[in-house]
Amino acid sequence: MTTVLVTGATGRVGRHVVQGLLDAGVSVRALVRDPSQAGLPPDVELAAGDLYDPASVERAATGTDAAFLLWPSFSAEGAEQTVSALTRQVSRVVYLSSLNVSDEDPAASGVWGEVEVLLAGADWTFLRPGGFMANTLEWADELRLGDVVRMPSPGAGRSLIHERDIAAVAVLALLDDKHVGQKYSLTGPEVLTQSEQVAALSHAIGKPVRVEEQTPDEARQVMLAQGADPSFIDGALAYWHSLIDSPEPVTTTVESLLNRPPLTFRTWAAEHANTFRPSQRFE
Numbered sequence: 001m002t003t004v005l006v007t008g009a010t011g012r013v014g015r016h017v018v019q020g021l022l023d024a025g026v027s028v029r030a031l032v033r034d035p036s037q038a039g040l041p042p043d044v045e046l047a048a049g050d051l052y053d054p055a056s057v058e059r060a061a062t063g064t065d066a067a068f069l070l071w072p073s074f075s076a077e078g079a080e081q082t083v084s085a086l087t088r089q090v091s092r093v094v095y096l097s098s099l100n101v102s103d104e105d106p107a108a109s110g111v112w113g114e115v116e117v118l119l120a121g122a123d124w125t126f127l128r129p130g131g132f133m134a135n136t137l138e139w140a141d142e143l144r145l146g147d148v149v150r151m152p153s154p155g156a157g158r159s160l161i162h163e164r165d166i167a168a169v170a171v172l173a174l175l176d177d178k179h180v181g182q183k184y185s186l187t188g189p190e191v192l193t194q195s196e197q198v199a200a201l202s203h204a205i206g207k208p209v210r211v212e213e214q215t216p217d218e219a220r221q222v223m224l225a226q227g228a229d230p231s232f233i234d235g236a237l238a239y240w241h242s243l244i245d246s247p248e249p250v251t252t253t254v255e256s257l258l259n260r261p262p263l264t265f266r267t268w269a270a271e272h273a274n275t276f277r278p279s280q281r282f283e
């Protein structure tokens with residue numbers, strides 16, 4: 001019987017990886033920081049640990065056949081020790097990377113590329129998704145409480161991906177060695193502007209919603225107040241602005257691997273509509 005170690009198992013992608021593996025009849029061990037809060041299915045073995053505690057990762061990986069790895073920070077500090085500890089126990093690693101990684105210089109492609117480089121000696125598969133559909137949860141409060149969503153670059157075109165599609169590819173990769181050494185660029189099925197994403201959410205909750213454009217300065221202030229790093233903010237604002245004229249690419253990888261089209265944002269919005277609906281209190 002195969003046992004797979006899942007990190008980030010309580011997260012937006014990881015919880016679907018766990019379910020997909022269980023559905024495939026595979027034993028799942030989840031590295032969790034707080035087992036009492038994990039809320040995972042009862043047949044998942046919980047291994048208490050922290051990605052910043054390499055010894056706990058090594059313990060959790062002992063006796064497993066493959067691992068699903070994410071790195072939970074925008075800095076790779078600490079990743080080298082953790083990757084070494086993990087790969088001492090399990091060589092097969094499916095790593096949740098990012099579409100941002102450039103093959104020309106992965107080490108200069110942010111934390112995702114830095115971790116890819118650390119995995120060079122392992123039997124790796126790199127999943128490189130673009131932005132997650134779940135990123136639109138950042139608008140949930142505005143949709144719940146009012147009828148205006150404020151953002152910079154409403155015309156930015158994004159090919160957001162459903163987290164369940166990333167997880168489905170992860171499960172395939174974890175269970176079949178033919179995916180070793182593959183880098184999969186994963187996107188949703190289409191480009192939608194940020195305004196179109198809001199329109200889809202508005203449709204899903206049955207409430208008219210308007211988009212108001214923030215100036216870069218207004219957006220910067222909001223993001224600073226949320227604790228974002230100033231250099232991250234500048235990079236993000238410039239990136240979203242660039243997507244007005246040069247939208248993100250749409251890849252065919254999900255469809256060719258899963259033999260079905262990627263899930264749409266309309267589907268995601270319908271599944272998550274309750275999160276965006278005013279609660280009884282506000283109706």
Ligand SMILES: NC(=O)c1ccc[n+]([C@@H]2O[C@H](COP(=O)([O-])OP(=O)(O)OC[C@H]3O[C@@H](n4cnc5c(N)ncnc54)[C@H](OP(=O)(O)O)[C@@H]3O)[C@@H](O)[C@H]2O)c1
Pocket residue numbers: 007008009010011012013014031032033034049050051052070071072073096097098099129130131132135
């Ligand atoms: N959002 C995007 O558009 C996007 C695009 C490309 C790549 N990514 C990458 O995707 C990953 C996030 O995936 P996600 O959205 O599925 O995760 P998520 O929903 O943000 O949840 C984070 C997961 O990581 C766990 N975690 C956090 N810190 C940890 C630590 N120190 N030790 C052990 N576990 C820890 C959390 O567990 P707890 O239950 O303990 O909190 C949780 O399961 C990140 O690496 C991100 O860079 C994101």
